[in-house]
Amino acid sequence: xxxxxxxxxxxxxxxxxxxxxxxxxxxxxxxxxxxxxxxxxxxxxxxxxxxxxxxxxxxxxxxxxxxxxxxxxxxxxxxxxxxxxxxxxxxxxxxxxxxxxxxxxxxxxxxxxxxxxxxxxxxxxxxxxxxxxxxxxxxxxxxxxxxxxxxxxxxxxxxxxxxxxxxxxxxxxxxxxxxxxxxxxxxxxxxxxxxxxxxxxxxxxxxxxxxxxxxxxxxxxxxxxxxxxxxxxxxxxxxxxxxxxxxxxxxxxxxxxxxxxxxxxxxxxxxxxxxxxxxxxxxxxxxxxxxxxxxxxxxxxxxxxxxxxxxxxxxxxxxxxxxxxxxxxxx
Amino acid sequence: xxxxxxxxxxxxxxxxxxxxxxxxxxxxxxxxxxxxxxxxxxxxxxxxxxxxxxxxxxxxxxxxxxxxxxxxxxxxxxxxxxxxxxxxxxxxxxxxxxxxxxxxxxxxxxxxxxxxxxxxxxxxxxxxxxxxxxxxxxxxxxxxxxxxxxxxxxxxxxxxxxxxxxxxxxxxxxxxxxxx
Amino acid sequence: xxxxxxxxxxxxxxxxxxxxxxxxxxxxxxxxxxxxxxxxxxxxxxxxxxxxxxxxxxxxxxxxxxxxxxxxxxxxxxxxxxxxxxxxxxxxxxxxxxxxxxxxxxxxxxxxxxxxxxxxxxxxxxxxxxxxxxxxxxxxxxxxxxxxxxxxxxxxxxxxxxxxxxxxxxxxxxxxxxxxxxxxxxxxxxxxxxxxxxxxxxxxxxxxxxxxxxxxxxxxxxxxxxxxxxxxxxxxxxxxxxxxxxxxxxxxxxxxxxxxxxxxxxxxxxxxxxxxxxxxxxxxxxxxxxxxxxxxxxxxxxxxxxxxxxxxxxxxxxxxxxxxxxxxxxxxxxxxxxxxxxxxxxxxxxxxxxxxxxxxxxxxxxxxxxxxxxxxxxxxxxxxxxxxxxxxxxxxxxxxxxxxxxxxxxxxxxxxxxxxxxxxxxxxxxxxxxxxxxxxxxxx
Numbered sequence: 001x002x003x004x005x006x007x008x009x010x011x012x013x014x015x016x017x018x019x020x021x022x023x024x025x026x027x028x029x030x031x032x033x034x035x036x037x038x039x040x041x042x043x044x045x046x047x048x049x050x051x052x053x054x055x056x057x058x059x060x061x062x063x064x065x066x067x068x069x070x071x072x073x074x075x076x077x078x079x080x081x082x083x084x085x086x087x088x089x090x091x092x093x094x095x096x097x098x099x100x101x102x103x104x105x106x107x108x109x110x111x112x113x114x115x116x117x118x119x120x121x122x123x124x125x126x127x128x129x130x131x132x133x134x135x136x137x138x139x140x141x142x143x144x145x146x147x148x149x150x151x152x153x154x155x156x157x158x159x160x161x162x163x164x165x166x167x168x169x170x171x172x173x174x175x176x177x178x179x180x181x182x183x184x185x186x187x188x189x190x191x192x193x194x195x196x197x198x199x200x201x202x203x204x205x206x207x208x209x210x211x212x213x214x215x216x217x218x219x220x221x222x223x224x225x226x227x228x229x230x231x232x233x234x235x236x237x238x239x240x241x242x243x244x245x246x247x248x249x250x251x252x253x254x255x256x257x258x259x260x261x262x263x264x265x266x267x268x269x270x271x272x273x274x275x276x277x278x279x280x281x282x283x284x285x286x287x288x289x290x291x292x293x294x295x296x297x298x299x300x301x302x303x304x305x306x307x308x309x310x311x312x313x314x315x316x317x318x319x320x321x322x323x324x325x326x327x328x329x330x331x
Numbered sequence: 332x333x334x335x336x337x338x339x340x341x342x343x344x345x346x347x348x349x350x351x352x353x354x355x356x357x358x359x360x361x362x363x364x365x366x367x368x369x370x371x372x373x374x375x376x377x378x379x380x381x382x383x384x385x386x387x388x389x390x391x392x393x394x395x396x397x398x399x400x401x402x403x404x405x406x407x408x409x410x411x412x413x414x415x416x417x418x419x420x421x422x423x424x425x426x427x428x429x430x431x432x433x434x435x436x437x438x439x440x441x442x443x444x445x446x447x448x449x450x451x452x453x454x455x456x457x458x459x460x461x462x463x464x465x466x467x468x469x470x471x472x473x474x475x476x477x478x479x480x481x482x483x484x485x486x487x488x489x490x491x492x493x494x495x496x497x498x499x500x501x502x503x504x505x506x507x508x509x510x511x
Numbered sequence: 512x513x514x515x516x517x518x519x520x521x522x523x524x525x526x527x528x529x530x531x532x533x534x535x536x537x538x539x540x541x542x543x544x545x546x547x548x549x550x551x552x553x554x555x556x557x558x559x560x561x562x563x564x565x566x567x568x569x570x571x572x573x574x575x576x577x578x579x580x581x582x583x584x585x586x587x588x589x590x591x592x593x594x595x596x597x598x599x600x601x602x603x604x605x606x607x608x609x610x611x612x613x614x615x616x617x618x619x620x621x622x623x624x625x626x627x628x629x630x631x632x633x634x635x636x637x638x639x640x641x642x643x644x645x646x647x648x649x650x651x652x653x654x655x656x657x658x659x660x661x662x663x664x665x666x667x668x669x670x671x672x673x674x675x676x677x678x679x680x681x682x683x684x685x686x687x688x689x690x691x692x693x694x695x696x697x698x699x700x701x702x703x704x705x706x707x708x709x710x711x712x713x714x715x716x717x718x719x720x721x722x723x724x725x726x727x728x729x730x731x732x733x734x735x736x737x738x739x740x741x742x743x744x745x746x747x748x749x750x751x752x753x754x755x756x757x758x759x760x761x762x763x764x765x766x767x768x769x770x771x772x773x774x775x776x777x778x779x780x781x782x783x784x785x786x787x788x789x790x791x792x793x794x795x796x797x798x799x800x801x802x803x804x805x806x807x808x809x810x811x812x813x814x815x816x817x818x819x820x821x822x823x824x825x826x827x828x829x830x831x832x833x834x835x836x837x838x839x840x841x842x843x844x845x846x847x848x849x850x851x852x853x854x855x856x857x858x859x860x861x862x863x864x865x866x867x868x869x870x871x872x873x874x875x876x877x878x879x880x881x882x883x884x885x886x887x888x889x890x891x892x893x894x895x896x897x898x899x900x901x902x903x904x905x906x907x908x909x910x911x912x913x914x915x916x917x918x919x920x921x922x923x924x925x926x927x928x929x930x931x932x933x934x935x936x937x938x939x940x941x942x943x944x945x946x947x948x949x950x951x952x953x954x955x
Contacts, residue, residue, distance in 0.1 A: 046701035047869050049909055066498045067906040074701050097905030101874035134898060137881045160867065179867075180401040182696070184681070184877045186867035191399035333611035352524035354672045356586070356629075359712055364694035365677050369636065404696040405677035406868075407636045424598035424799055425842055427856045461680065461860050462598040462799075463637050465757035466840070467762045476640045479902075510608070 002079040006030050006053075006135045007087045019083055020051055021273075024262065030085050033095075035102070035209045036161035037073035039264055044166050045073035046245035048159060050124060054091045057082035069094055081150070092128070099128040104135035104316035105184070106210075107156045117213030117224040120263060121159065121290055142187050148195035149178065150216050150275050151205060155187050158212035164188065164204035171268055172198045188212065197279055202274040206265045217275050218246075218254035227253045238270035244289045252278045256290070274306045286320055338386040344370050348390060352497050360498065360500075364401055368408060373502035377417070378409035399436040407503065412448040413454040417499050420458040425466035430482075435459050437482045437484050441491060447481075454495060476502030479511050513767035513780075514741050515852035516729040516749050518724070521609045522734050525645065528946040532612040538657055539922035540731040544620045545663050547602075548731075550701035557714050559735030564824075566592055566683070566720030567798060567838040569822050578713040579625055586717040590629045591618055591643075593634035594676060594683040596800035596859060598652050601838025602751035604651075604722035607634075607641050609693075611648035613670065619657060620731055622669050625717055629670050630748060636677040645673045647788075672938040674787040678824035680864035685718035686710075687866065687900035698868045699912035720838075722751050743769030746821035751838050752781075757845035759783035767923040776843065793929075796825055796930065797837020799857050799916030802924030803850070804834050830924065837939045851936045855883035861918035872915040875906040880924055891937040900926050907954060 001012045004022050007030040013022045021039075023031045032053055037045030045051075051073045052157060055066040071090060103125055110116045142155035155298025160179065165188070168175040179197050180189045190196065196204070205213045227246035234241045246254045255274045257265030270284070279285065342347060348367050355362040367387055368379065375383045384398040390475030402408045409417070416437060435457075439445055442455050447456045447458040465471040472487075479490055494501070525531035534539075544553055546887040558573030579587060591614065595603040607614055614632070618924045622630045634642050660668045663735055679697045683685045686700035689711050710716020727747060730738045740746045746768040755761045758776070760783035766775065775781045775793065783793050793803060794809040812818055813832040818825065825836045844853065879902050885891050899922055905921035926933060 025461040046911060049911075071701065071911075076834050094905065094909055098870055098909065101870045101878075104874055104878060107928065135878065137878075152516065159870065160873070175394060176396055178396045179696070180399060181867075182404045183865040183867040183875050189399075191396065191403070206916070268923070354670075354674075356712060359693065360695035362674075362692060365636075365691065366675055367679065369675060374896075393694075396892050401694065401696055406863075408680035423856060423860050424795075425761075427842065427852070428756050428842075428848065460678075461863055462596060464595050464604050464635070466599050466600040466601050466842070467753060469761075470754060476544060479639070503564070503636065503639045507643065510640075 002077045002081070004077040004079075004081045004083065005087050013077060015076075017077055019053055019055075019070070019075050019077055019081075020045075022077050023072065023083075032072045033120070033127070034073055034084055034122070034262065035120055035159060035164070036163060037165070038163050038207055040266075041166040041170060041207070042314050046071045048161055050071060050095060050102070051081060051096060052091065052098065054082060054084040054088045056084055057060060077194060081278060087225075090147060096128045096130070099124050100130060100134070102159050104133065105156075106159070107139060109152070109157070109211075112220075113154075113157065113211040115157075116215040117210075118263075119211060120209040134292070137236045140184065145189055146193070147173040147190060148197050150217045151196060151203060152214045152219060152270065153188065153213050155216070157210045158188055159210055160186055160188070161209055163207040163209070166212055167203050167207055168201070170198070171203060174198070199270045199272075202271045203257065203268045205267065206259070207275075209263070213272070215254050215256075217223075217278070222246075223255050227292055229291060231258060231286040231289045232283035233274065233286060234277065234284065236270060236273055239273060240267040240269070241268050241273060243269050243273055243283075245285070247280070248281055252280060252283075297305065336378075338375060339380050340370070340374060341392070342433060344374055346391075354392070360391055361397070364367045364391060364393070364398065365405070367391065368398070368402055368506055373410060376500060377413050377415070377500055378411060394454035412449070414454050415498070416457045416474055416494045417458060417501070419460045419463070420460045421461070421465065421469070421471050422471075426462070426469040426471060429461075429469040433469045433484065434472065434482055434487055437487060438491070441488065454498075455491075460471075469485040476503055476505040477501075513763045513765075513770065514749060515737070516741065516753065517606065517613065517725050517953060518610075518763075518765040521920075526610055527608075527612075527648070528685070529612060529648065529655060532610070533655075536732075537612050538616050538619075539621075540620045541616055542663065544623050544731055545665050545667060550624045550626055553620065553731060556730055556735035559625070560726075560730040560738035561735075561745060562723065562730060562738065563744075563822065564720060564724075565722035565726070565750065565839070567597060567800070569836065572719065572723055575707070575719075576625060576717060578705070579717055579932055581626065582715070586629070586712075586714045587625055587627045588624050588711040588714055589618070589622050589630045589710060590688065590716060590718045591630070591632040591721060592685065592688055592718050593632050593638070593721045594688060595638075595678040595721070595838075596635055596683050596864075597800060597838045597840055598857070599753060599755060599795060599842040600838040601753045601755075601799045602763045602839060603659055605640055605753075605813065606721060606725060606751065608644055611645050612652070613725045613728060614645070614721055615648055615652050615657075617727045618671055619652075619662070619669060621717075621719070621724055621727050622671075623662075623667055628668055629672075629746065631672050631674050631675060631692060631694050631711075633674045633904060636675045636678060639675060642673045642675050642864075653922055654787070662889050676708050679866075680860075681866045682880070683770070683914070684914065687912065688718060689716065696866070698866050699914075701911055724774045741767055743819065743821050744823055746823060746836075750820070752783050752820070752839040752841050754841045756841075756843035756849070757786045757789065758843045759786055766820055768819075768821045770820050775820055775841075776810075777938070782843065785843065785845050789847065791843065792846045793844045793850060794842075795834075795840070795842040795921075797835045799842070799860065799922055800838035800913075800920055801835040801837040802830055802833070802920050803831075804924070805928045808823075808832055808928070809834075818885050820884075830920070832922070849936075850925050850932050851883070852887055854925040855880065855887055857921045858883055858918065861914065865914060865918070869915075870909045871906045871909045872911075872918065875902050875915075876918045881916070885932070886936055893934060895937065896926060896930065896933045 032051040034051045035048035052069040053072040056091045057063045057080030090294050147153050176192045232245045257269045340466045351363045352360045383464045388395040471480040471484045554576050562572045563569040682691045682697040684699045686695040691697040706716040749765050749900040752764045777784045791806040795803045812827045822836045824904045862880040865872045867873040867875045890904035903922040906915045
């Protein structure tokens with residue numbers, strides 16, 4: 001076991017735990033944001049640099065501070081380690097810098113992006129971003145490629161978190177997409193015209209932190225906050241069948257995996273559950289989904305302590321909050 | 332497509348490829364990917380078509396996408412058809428201090444193409460590339476296996492004429508000219 | 512003449528061949544090591560020599576070697592970093608082209624010391640012709656019993672291979688190099704684990720620069736103590752310096768560390784002074800990544816002492832007034848050089864060479880290039896100089912690998928020492944250059 005103190009809050013965690021996971025065990029506002037780390041995907045994390053923290057004391061044995069901020073998702077705790085996250089103004093500025101880098105080439109298409117409202121980059125921009133962009137050059141664009149009838153790829157929105165590549169590598173058999181080219185023209189692509197199609201490919205959508213991979217069967221059907229999320233299950237021969245249904249009245253608008261408060265899916269679901277079972281009669285409803293998060297649309301509506309018994313997603317304030325977010329992008 | 336030709340290594344290349352794959356421990360044959368892509372690029376018209384890359388994937392026994400990812404990362408692999416002579420002028424640091432831009436604009440004028448383009452006869456492609464480790468003999472350019480150093484515009488002219496007269500495809504895997 | 516330990520025979524005709532190399536004392540270190548020394552004793556000699564990594568970071572080689580994990584039944588690897596791509600650096604090419612057997616000899620002795628039975632020399636793809644020279648020399652070494660099974664009748668066996676890259680500066684970073692050697696994209700790995708624990712194929716691995724490996728030869732031949740007598744302070748031994756730019760005698764020079772920078776630039780033994788009788792303006796002393804220094808600070812430290820060619824002296828004053836020895840890529844700029852345009856040239860390089868894995872480097876390097884391009888175009892404003900400063904500060908120290916720092920330091924140092932020139936450029940030089948000529952040609 002190792003004792004680690006993050007922003008003054010201490011916890012004992014098993015050896016080998018990362019700083020990020022220790023922070024998640026403590027919970028609350030000291031948890032660093034994570035755009036590329038994904039607990040169930042091996043070797044994920046380390047790329048986006050949003051989860052950086054300052055290690056002010058390495059360990060009891062070697063108390064020297066670490067010279068540079070470290071990626072909390074890939075750095076394991078040492079006994080006696082002391083970490084600063086939100087209590088370090090330098091670190092918060094460094095993180096704001098990372099967020100700015102992620103935003104300079106990101107399109108301002110939140111108003112037409114299906115991910116809006118559940119987008120981690122939107123959350124980050126809201127929390128750490130500048131009110132105004134300092135980038136005055138044309139934003140990067142990519143040639144559009146078609147990866148099939150179920151999944152839509154918008155490369156311009158991608159932040160290269162590699163999660164979808166790891167999903168394809170780790171839970172499907174024949175990966176056909178990957179990261180092509182290098183540097184700031186790197187792109188998620190199949191290189192040749194190819195369909196990303198296998199029983200579990202839809203999970204790429206759930207792991208995507210932004211709107212780069214979205215569900216074509218849900219495309220432009222509804223803003224996410226107008227749909228009511230409920231947990232449901234079915235006996236599925238391919239997967240655990242535990243999903244979240246996004247309903248409008250009796251209609252199933254989309255099906256996703258069940259996400260925890262950090263947006264991570266616990267059980268991968270198959271494409272049949274996700275794309276084919278779109279009638280409420282296909283499912284047994286378990287109850288309202290607990291959307292326990294801090295995103296742009298949830299401001300003033302969800303608290304960590306209080307589960308949302310009935311979704312308040314069609315509240316007019318929610319929309320106003322989103323508009324606020326949009327203005328922040330555009331100004 | 333490579334002019335409809337079948338993509339298959341010559342016996343000699345295939346033997347070399349198989350020897351190369353033995354350089355690595357069992358199960359790590361993907362390590363041979365970059366050296367094999369060089370051989371493939373040299374043998375199949377100086378660039379890597381998707382057919383060529385699929386063939387390389389099958390030779391090594393890896394997924395095609397693994398080849399695309401790697402080939403597109405490295406600047407020496409041509410992902411589009413190129414001329415027989417790819418002229419790569421170093422544009423960095425000391426070469427830049429000592430006139431690389433003049434060499435590039437001279438070649439653009441002489442070949443009547445812009446950097447990154449290929450002449451209409453398919454003979455030359457002009458590229459400007461990052462530091463080639465020849466800073467003490469700047470400015471310089473690489474064509475195939477050869478470094479041409481301490482360039483003057485006259486020297487560039489005579490080299491271009493020589494390549495044109497020779498008419499052969501230049502590749503990195505060629506035997507280099509004698510150097511002093 | 513200063514003492515030479517690596518290039519003392521480089522002008523002997525035929526020294527690239529086995530016969531001539533052997534006749535001039537070649538492979539003696541292998542004989543001595545395998546016949547009379549234990550691997551531990553060799554590591555000890557290297558520690559005593561004070562040799563520091565010659566690739567740029569200057570980390571003590573003996574210490575790096577002693578970190579190598581040695582679990583039972585697991586292969587260990589030594590990989591030579593011949594990816595030399597730091598702008599301004601061409602010493603390794605010179606060494607490999609002229610005296611290929613010196614590197615091979617060093618690889619055998621080092622591999623024996625670390626218990627590696629398969630070793631690789633990873634060389635940048637553009638050096639294809641040099642790879643062939645090395646391969647030919649390796650064939651000769653096999654034919655003469657220096658490589659292969661039971662070397663010199665001992666129970667030590669070694670296979671040595673040359674692996675070519677394919678154009679990527681980032682592969683000079685040791686974990687990117689290992690990824691590339693495994694047939695992958697050259698994306699640096701997230702550390703820890705360090706290669707000494709989990710490197711090539713997940714096995715303990717040491718990655719050393721060409722010059723570092725070559726230096727093992729004189730260290731074993733003459734002893735670590737003898738090597739440590741050469742040089743100054745903790746900068747022991749000799750260093751290969753690649754001298755280029757506006758000087759009369761560009762080339763590779765082996766210097767004994769401790770000579771003055773002034774001598775190095777102006778003496779006929781080395782650079783021979785500034786070309787065309789011009790004045791010195793600035794020097795990038797250790798490859799494009801290290802901070803640029805103006806003439807006064809490269810010749811003398813902030814304390815007014817003569818600046819020496821050594822790790823410590825070049826770093827004297829920190830980044831405020833000093834720089835780094837780095838890879839020894841010594842780029843000299845005369846009074847006509849535009850620091851602003853030179854910096855743009857450097858930022859274009861880092862933009863082109865960023866692997867794209869982590870956000871600050873992927874996005875920040877291109878941004879810096881664009882801002883500089885705008886300034887050079889004559890459309891810049893004073894706030895752009897501050898913006899550049901801010902961008903570099905947000906890249907530095909925030910990235911997976913040192914490429915982020917390498918991209919940030921030239922920008923920071925150019926603004927630190929030449930801010931007035933940037934401001935002058937913004938104020939006075941509208942449309943001095945055809946912007947079309949400055950458009951980045953990212954050719955992949």
